[in-house]
Structure formats: C-alpha cells, structure tokens
Amino acid sequence: MTMEPTGFGLLSVLLALPLMGAVAIALIPEKYSKAIKGAAFVISLAVFAVSLSILGRFQASTYHFQLVEYMPWIQQLGIDYRIGIDGISLWLVLLTTFLNLISVWFSFYVTKRVKTYFVMVMLLLTAMLGVFVSLDLILFYTFFEASLIPMAVLIWIWGGSNRNYAAIKFFIYTFAASIFMLVGMIALAGLNAKITGTWTFDLTAIQANVANGKLWVGALGMESMVFWSFALAFMVKCPMFPFHTWLPDAHTEAPTAGSVILAGVLLKMGTYGFLRFCLPLFPDAVIESVPILMGLAVVGIIYGAIVAAMQPDVKRLVAYSSVAHMGFVMLGIFSLTHSGIVGGAYQQLNHGISTGALFLLVGLLYERIHTRLFADMGGLKAQMPVFAALFLIIMLSSVGLPGLNGFVGEFLAMQGAWEASLVAANGLTLAVPIFAGIGVVLAAVYLLWMFQKVFYGKLNPKLARLKDLKTWEVVMVGCLVLFAFWGGIQPGTFIGPMERSLDATRLMAISEPGQRPLWSDTGLEVKDDGSLVQVLPRQINGDMSHPVELKVLAKGEYHFPIDPEAPETPPPGPGAGRRGARPGNAPGEVKQ
C-alpha cells in the first residue's frame, strides 16, 4: 500500500507522553519522592485521558484501522513507523492506560529507589502501548521486546525474596521465544518480497497478499513453519501450557504494581498477537493447528486450576489461575466462531480487570502483613469487612458469576467452542467444551478455598489489630469493581466497538482466498450479518460510518448448520469438511 506520510497524531502523543514523563521524572531529585510519585500519577492520568479521547474518536462501524499514522523509517529494509488501532487493540490500549493508572496509584507504597521505579513504569507503559498500536512487524517486535526490560528490572529490584531467579527466568524465557518470531517475521517479509519485489514489514500489505491467495497457496508447510514461529512467542507470552512456568515465579516475585501489569496487560500481548498476526496472516496453518491449540487450552484450563488449588501462597494461586483463565481466551479465539472469538477477546479485558484487581488486593494485604502464605492469614473478614466485600466481588468475577464481567466472556468463549465442537469443525470434539466446563467448576474450588483461607475461620492473633482499608484504597479498588459490574451487566459497551474488527479477523482466517477481507482495501467492509461487501472506497482516517454498499462479495453465516438426520455422526471427512462444515463466507462472487 502506498501512502503519504501522515505526520504524528494522537497515537504518537499516547506513545510519547510516558516517554517524556520518564525523562521528566528522571530530572526530579531522588529525595523529593512525593513529587516523583505525584508526577507519575499526573502523567498516567494524562495518558489515560488521551486514551479516552481515542475512544471518543473511534468509529465502531468499520473493521479498518483508524487513527493511522505513517512515517518512513528504514526504507531500505521496508521498516516503517506505522501505527493505528482497530476494535481489537482499542480496548487493550484503554486497559493498559487504566491499569497503569491504578498501578501508579498503588505505588504510593513504594519506598525503595523511587525514581528508577517510576521511570521503569513509564518506559513499560510506552512499550506496552506500542505493542498494541504497531502495524509494522518490526516495530511490533521492537515494542514487544522492549516491554521485557522494564518489567524484568521491576521484578529484579523491587521483587520478593527469589526475585533474581524470577527476573532472569522471565526475561530469558520470553526473549528466547520471541527470537523465533523475529526470524519468522524476516522469513515472512522475504517470501512476500519474492512476490511483490519489494521488502516490506507492513502488516496490511502482507495481509493483502495472504488474503488474495498469492502468498501461501500450495505452501502449507512453509506457512506452518512461520506460523509456529509466531505462535511459539505468543504461547509463551499467554502463557499456554506447557510454556507457563515462568509465570508463577514472575508473578509471585514481582512487586504488586508489576503483578497487576503483568497479569493485566503483558499476558494479553500473547493473545493479541494471535488475533492480530496469526489469524490474518496464516489462515490455513491456523485451521490446521486448531486441535493442538484448543487441546492445549483445555489442558491449561484444567491443569492451571488443579495446580492453583495446591498452592500455599496466595500470589502463586492467582498466578496459576491466570494460566486457566487465559486458556478460556485461547479457547474462544481458536473456536473460530463468532461468539467464541468475541468471547475470547472480551475475556482478555475481563481477565485484565479481575486478575489485576486480585493482585492489587493481595498487594494491599501484603503491604500490611508482609506475607503471602495462607498459613499466616485467616479470619480477616471480621477485622476488615470492606476489604472482604471487595475481595469477594472480585473473586466472584474471577469465578465467572453471572452479573459480573467474567461470566460474559467465559460464556461466549465456551459457547463458541461448543458450537464448533458439536459439528466437529476443524477436528474438534465435544470433549473440548465438556472439559473446559469442568475448569469452570474447578475455578470455584480454588477461588473459594482462597477466600476461605484468607477470610474465614478464627482470626490469626497476629492480625488482630489490623484496620480496614483506607478510603483512597477503597476508591482505587472500587474503580476496578465498577468495571467488573459494568462489564457484566452492560457488556455491549465493550463488545460493540470490537465486534466488527473481530468479525473481519475471523473471516481473514476461515474464508477462502479471494473472499477474505483486506485491511489495505477500504473498498471492503463486513456487514452486520457477517457478509463481505464491496463499498465505495473511503479515505483512510476519514469518516467510515456510512459505507455506500455496492455489492455482496461473500454471504456471511454465523452459525453451523446441524444435520437433522444424524446429529451425532461426526463431521464430514477432512477433505470435504475442512471448509465445508465451517460457517463463514459462503461462495459468492469471487473478487479478483
């Protein structure tokens, strides 16, 4: 896609603000720790405000990237500064700025090397936001790796007793996995260059060649290789079983704010990567790998839950619960059904809110009693009723109680998995949703145990004189509780803007070449019923709300047909079934 440089816009402001904030904080002398904390808070507030204005400008009616900015960077290699957002990244950006604000707020309690701490937090913020807005592969990779350093430093300096080991393990493990992605990216760009004759790492340009079938036709082996090089990086990041073991150590040893960010945002980079890169770029490989990834997701759900139940340390328990919960995200995404993919994407946000809040609550307790072991807790409910009430609500959101946010995502993700499994689409079986459902039961087991061990029973005498939370702490946690309710009662607020982009992403993965939506062609749009239509081309960053529909290119279908004659018989065989049993774009007029 040729495009004139746009200059810097709102998204660049978003990226630059924390960077400049880091510089500003670095200039404040260490002894004015209150000023440092205040500055960090103000900057975080400003970044959050900018992200809100992005939300205000966002148009939910299109799947195309918005607020796109393009500046040439290393043109010889085809690497550019190209950023933009769509419905998938929009909420992750907001989640990031919001959780960052909460973390900085909590970090009032930090006393050790305050300046360095907040500089790291600000650098981390830029890196995380960069990951979610990058539209250039190398730019994405840069931010993806850049986020590791401040986080590793946060663990390494401000962490718990075993922080050394945890920080190094976290860094090496995730770094090693993403090296494969870098290689994959280069291979991908190289293959693309073979077709087009120019090197580019522009996501939209490469996706265009995938969508029209030039890139991967007759090269499934190659496609799978590159896919797995991406997938490995994202699987480690999510994390998926069996690549999760860095996570309990990192979560447990990280300082509270680090844990909140780690669980709330960093893990989402993995699932976001699957949505942003794997589905659109490697459609055939994705469909081939559905049984493996869904299988691992289900194993992760059950395994994470069971191992969580055995932990003597509250932070470790929550960490393992993340393994289980992220399994639901993967379950939804790789069901490749509409409900499933929406549920998976939505569950990302919910996990950010509820697990972030759990780590925050645990952190508040840790500041007081300096222990994470259940053995040292117990009976706190009478002593801290408000704390207990907030904890209960968040715990229930994590359990997936209807009316709170966790339920909606889990429900949709599992429904998607069920729907695909019922007709054995992509080689799935009903065992997938059935076992995933057992994971929901197990979630109640370990979370209820956790609550019981902390709050019920006789009061540990050492904690007898503990006061309840301070007012500002209640307000801080209250913000998260508010979103837990909001997300559970009015999920439409969040699902609405992302649905169109998710729809397009799904179609990019499941449709035949030529019927796939293109990011680079603003003359394409996905309609409410999931069909791909040709519209009058529109300006990038222009008004996308009222497309003039020209013709339907491929008819959409959200649900699988179920054969009334033999409902239990398994699916049509691999040859006929691979595309046949999938609801997606029914053959229509093929473009190009």
Added chain:
Amino acid sequence: MSRFDSVWWIVFLPFIGSLFQALAGKTIVDGLGVKLGRAVSGALAVLPVAIAFVIGLSLTLSLKSGEVEVKTLFDWIKLQSVNIPFEFRIDSLSMTMVLIVTGIGSLIHMYAVGYMAEDKDFPRFFTYMNLFIAMMLILVLGNNLALTFVGWEGVGLCSYLLIGYWYKDLSNSKAANKAFIVNRIGDWGFTLGMFGVLSLMAANRDKLGITDARWLSYDVILPAADKILGGYQGLVNLITFMLFIGAMGKSAQFPLYIWLPDAMAGPTPVSALIHAATMVTSGVYLLNRMSAWFLHSPTVMGVVALIGAVTALVGALIAFGQTDIKKVLAFSTVSQLGYMFIGCGVGVFYAGIFHVLTHAFFKALLFLGAGAVIHAMAHDQDMRNYGNLRKYLPITFVTMAIAWLAIAGVPFLFAGFWSKEAILGPAVNTGPGPLMLGGYSAGQIAGWVGFAVAFLTACYMTRLMGLTFFNKEERWKLAPALAGHDDHSAHEEHGSHDHTDHAHHDDPYGFFYTEEEWEAKVAGEEHEHHHALGPDHTPHEVSWVMWVPLAILAVGSLGTTGWFLDKNETFLKWLQPGTELAEGHMVAHSVLLTLSLVTSLGGIALGWFLWAKKLPAKEGWDMAKWNSFMRSSNGQFGIDETLAEGSIKLSGGLGAFLAWCDRWLVDGVVNLVGILTKFIGGGVRKSQTGYVRAYALLMQFGVVAFVGYLIYAFIQGAPK
C-alpha cells in the same frame, strides 16, 4: 405503559433492600441503638419482600388464563450471533413461583427479625436474604435460559454466603464451599444444555423464521420444540439430560444431594427459605419451564422419574437415623424433592409445582418450628435432649403438628396429601416407555417407590414429633451428654480480644489500631451472651414476630389449600398453558386413596409406637448401643463420605501429583536445559546468573537451527 410494567419492581425492591442493608444497615443499628435499630432495619428488610408479594398478587389476579407477556428492560449480551436481552416473562408458572417466593419469603423474613435479634451482624444477614429474594425472582421471572442462569448462580451465591454466615467456625464455611461447588457441578450441566439449545435454535433459524438472534428466549424456544426437535433425538437427549444435571444440583437429587444436609450450618430461617421452600425447588421450576423440550425425550423423562424415586427413598431412609432436628428436616426435604421430580418425570409437570407449593408451606413451617424449638433450647439441635416440649411451646407445637400431618400425607385434611396424590396417581398409571425394568415403566416404578416412601415419611416425621414434643421425659434435665456439649461456638464473638502486646513499632502508614484506638473499639462492642442447656433450663415460647408466621403457614398447610387447587383441576388448568401435560392417565382412584390412608396413618401409628413414649434405649446418647440400621442411617449409609471425601482425596492426590509435575517436570525441563547448557558451555558457577549465559547459549543453538531450516525450506518449497 401496560399493566405489567410494575413487574420490574418485584425484583428491584428486594434488590434495593439488599443494597440499603449493606450500605446503611450498620449505621441504623449503631445510630438507633441495638434494640430499636435492629427493629427498624428488620422492618425495612421485610417490607420490600412484602410489597413485592402484593405487586405479584395484583399481577397474578390481572393475568388471564394462558396469557404470556414478555417485558424487556435492556440488552444484556448482544452480539450479531447471539442476543440475550434482560427480559421478564409473566405467565402462570412464573407468577406462581413469584407468589411462593415472596409470600413465604416475607413470612420467613419476619420470623428472622425475631430469630436473629441477638446477632451482631444483623444487617449483613438481611443484605444476603434480600439479595437472595431478588436473585430467586430473576430466576423465575427471566424470559431466557441465560437469565434464569443468572438467578440460578445468584441464589447459589446467596446460599453460599448464608450457609457460611457464622464464618468464624471453619466447618460452616466448608459446608458453604461444598454447597457452592456441588451446585457448580450442576451448573456445568446447565451451561452445556443451554449451549445445546442455542446451537440447535441457531441452526434452524430459517425454518423458524427467527431474525433477532434471541436463541435462548422462552417465547422462542418453547413453541419451537414441536417444530424442530423431531429429527434430533440424540441431541435432544443430550440437551435435556444436561439441563437435568443442572436441576439435580440445585434441587439436591441423588447423588448431588450431598450439599444440602451440610447446608443446615446456616441460620434456621435460611434453611427454611433457601434450603426448603424456594431455592431447592428451582430445579423443578426448570423442568417445568422446559417441559416442552423434555417431552421430546422420553428416555430422559424416565431417568428423571427414577432419579426422583431414588432420591425420595434415600432421603427418607437417612432421615431415620438423624438426631439433629434440622438434619431430619434436611433429608426429608431431599426426599420430598424426589417426589417433585417423580411428578416431572412421569409428565405431570404441574403436579411438581403443586407439590412445590404445598411443600413450601409445610416444610417452611417445620423448619421455622424447629427454629423456635432450637431458640427455646439454647441452640441445642439434638432431639435426644428434647422431650415434652408441647407443655412449654404450645403454639409451636400446634402449628408444627399441622405441618407434620401435612407431610405425612393424611388424606383430605392436610395440603400434602393433595399434591402427593397428584404426583403418585399418574405415576403408577404411566404407560410403557423407553425405559422398562422387569415389565414396569420407569414412571410406574417411581410411583410405587413413592408410596413406600410416603409410609417411611409418616414414620420418621412421627419420630421427630415424638422425640421433640411428646414423651413425658424432659431429657435436657437428665442429659448425660450435655457436659462439654457446645455446638454454638460459632456465635462467640469474643475470644479474639486478647491482650498480648501488639505494639507495632514499624507501622508508618497506620495499618494497625494503636493501643488507645483498640481499647476504645473493644469497649464499644457488645458482648453476646448465651446460656448453655442444663438441668435448670426452662424453654419459653417465642415472641409474636416469630409465631405469627408459624400460624399463617399452618393455615396454608391445611387441606383447604390443596382442595381448592385440586377441585375442578384448577391448578392444572392454571399452569397448563405454560407447561405441557402428558396424556393418558387413568387413575384407579379408590385403590390409591386406600393406599394413601394406609401409608400415612400406618406410618404415623408405627412411629407413635416406636418413639412417642420415650427415647428408645437403642437410640440414646451412646451411639455404640444403636442397632445397625439406625447406625448406618445416621452415617448416611456412607454415601456422603464416599462421594465427598473420596473426591477430595482423589483430587487432592491428583493436585499434589500435578503440582509436583509442574515443579519438577514442566519447569524441571526448563531449568534442566539451563543447567545442561551451562555445563556444556563450561561455566560452572554457583551464582544463578549463570543461567543467563546458559539460556543465551541455548537460544543461539535454537535460532541457528531454526534459521538453517528456514533457509532450507525456503530454497526447497518457496512459492514462485
């Protein structure tokens, strides 16, 4: 503005009540003083439920027979593929349930104001209670399976919170956990069943002409049953069975009943409201609501009837051996729920709800009566320590006696007879079905088991009444076992007020109370006082707030209720538009009537003979002298032990194993790779930073290999 708009207030009122108790309850109690404050706070808890009842009544009276009205408040989960609005359904079934929930609910709330008057956490109790009512109403009013599920889990939560209400006793919170988790097993089935309905509806949307994606709404799925289910026998069996698992969990059917007896750890009004009258009947409600679908799966219907029969039998047998008055009632609830499922399983869904209704009266009454007894007996729940209480608690005795005769099924005069008859009559006349055992259909077997259980019920309930109210012995005066007998430690609030040195020198943020603040706080707290049961104890009749509900429930337990609803098939005609009635029942009336007479009066006579005079020596305080049946009945025939402890042991073992694997295998490989590469690299250093190089080396190997392969593949198979 239609005449049904006020339906929202039925749910809002208790919900607002709950919020109010949570936010302002403590302020009121502290501000107005303990006595007045609790009275005001209690009145404000009863009022929303009572008003909701009045609204429900007015809606019911204006509802025409067969009328169905759907009201939508807002979009809840709205996708392009699924649309689940927040919508209520007003029809005969939902309104019947609303009246039961709010009617019985407000009486029990009123009773609880008296029962809980001395509890420190009074507002917290009513926060949960009002929330429960709101959730239960969402359950019965919701117009789609998902909304029903909201209420379904919501009542489960309230049940969890109320069972663990006295949380300082860890066994209570364990019972609460057990209830929630076992219920979740049921919810697992519910969810999968719901998904099944959704997929099936969505797949047939063209045939049904659905355009708004409301795949779960009852006004869409119920009429669709006859149109589309014909060809999907296997899937329909699966869906209905999954939904039935959901119903089993909530309604405590065998083998998922194991949570209910433990749930008695909650305060007695909770047991009456949640674990007898309302929540546990929601499974019956679900079967009724989805009856159009269940009727398409005769196999699952047969299973429902059989499970109902097994539950009824097992519950009754275990009830014999219990010494705790609440446990007897808990198992009798399990047993009665079995009856309701028999009714649903043989196709007389309306009779299931009929029994829900009469059972709500007499079982709530029994629990509240038991609560009055427990209240009068210094919170001792052991029937072996009672005796001759009719002398001290006349009102409680008379009202409970009515409930006793009702549950025993004494013909005509008491409500239980009518609903039991409505279930068992059709059951024994069931025609052949897909499930046949020895020439009898599942329904027939269930029906005959039901009659046997009726006999057992009359018998063990007479045992309860005999040991508690009759007998000349006033056994608390001679109870040898009372020494060191203190079940009530859960109430004890003091004890943690130790005076060890708590000076927290290192407390820069003021996380802890200082010495002075602490003294002030402790001084301001009331100390609860409980006297123990002893020889000089004199039981007293309860106050009017507690016996008025008893009296009202007693009137409802009389035969007039049943007779009124049964004559001219009033109740059947009222519910039938909402639920489906299987056809072809020819009742041999005189035989059944004789059977009812024999089972109820015979059971009472046997019970009277065995337990009315005195506590049999073989059932005394010394459990070692008990006969073997009573002993194993007391031990619940090992079912609970096997299931609960077995699963805990199994999952504990599995958990320990997996935790070990995670540490030493999954993570072990990671660390081993690090260590090995460290050796290969020759860097043998103690410091853990050695890993850095190790990992880096590994990384290099990996990358080199990978790039090599890529280049190879690139040359071999790259696209042109």
